[in-house]
Amino acid sequence: MATFVQWVHVTAAVFGIGGIAFLLAVLLPSARALGPVERGQLLRAVSSRFRWLSWSVIVLLILSGLYNVRQFYWEVAWGRSWTLLTVKIVLAFAVFAISLALTLPFQALERVRQRREKWLSIALVLGLIVILISAYLRRG
Numbered sequence: 274m275a276t277f278v279q280w281v282h283v284t285a286a287v288f289g290i291g292g293i294a295f296l297l298a299v300l301l302p303s304a305r306a307l308g309p310v311e312r313g314q315l316l317r318a319v320s321s322r323f324r325w326l327s328w329s330v331i332v333l334l335i336l337s338g339l340y341n342v343r344q345f346y347w348e349v350a351w352g353r354s355w356t357l358l359t360v361k362i363v364l365a366f367a368v369f370a371i372s373l374a375l376t377l378p379f380q381a382l383e384r385v386r387q388r389r390e391k392w393l394s395i396a397l398v399l400g401l402i403v404i405l406i407s408a409y410l411r412r413g
């Protein structure tokens with residue numbers, strides 16, 4: 274069971290952070306080759322598909338992450354591992370908040386969506402830090 278949940282966690286992380294990297298490195302730069310009307314249509318279509326991917330990833334990461342905390346950390350005394358894990362979870366929730374701000378269909382979030390490249394870049398950097406901390410926790 275622990276192996277299966279770890280697989281779910283890592284796979285969701287690959288889809289989530291990989292999806293953000295794909296948008297930033299491939300899709301958004303390529304969309305600049307289109308005219309404004311086609312670009313708008315493409316971005317709306319991408320956004321409604323990315324919504325389901327990112328929401329599924331968030332649910333899977335939280336459920337599998339909580340299982341991992343229960344399985345590997347619950348009995349561990351407070352110390353460096355817990356501190357790093359706490360930092361990781363706070364950063365992970367910052368990534369989730371950015372993803373939600375970019376995909377929830379609320380008019381109030383339109384200003385965030387207009388600066389999507391900036392927010393996606395921040396989410397990518399935070400996500401990479403989360404993965405670095407996770408790798409360190411695994412080795413330590």
Ligand code: HEM
Nearest residue numbers: 279286334335338339341342362365368403404407410411
């Ligand atoms: C941006 C979101 C997240 C990413 C990219 C991410 C990524 C990862 C990765 C790559 C691992 C290493 C797995 C392995 O080596 O087998 C891991 C482990 C882990 N994750 Fe996450 N994770 C995220 C969110 C969360 C959340 C929200 C929680 C808790 C609620 C969590 C709890 C854990 C725990 C407890 C481990 C095990 C660490 C260890 O091996 O000591 N993760 N995560």
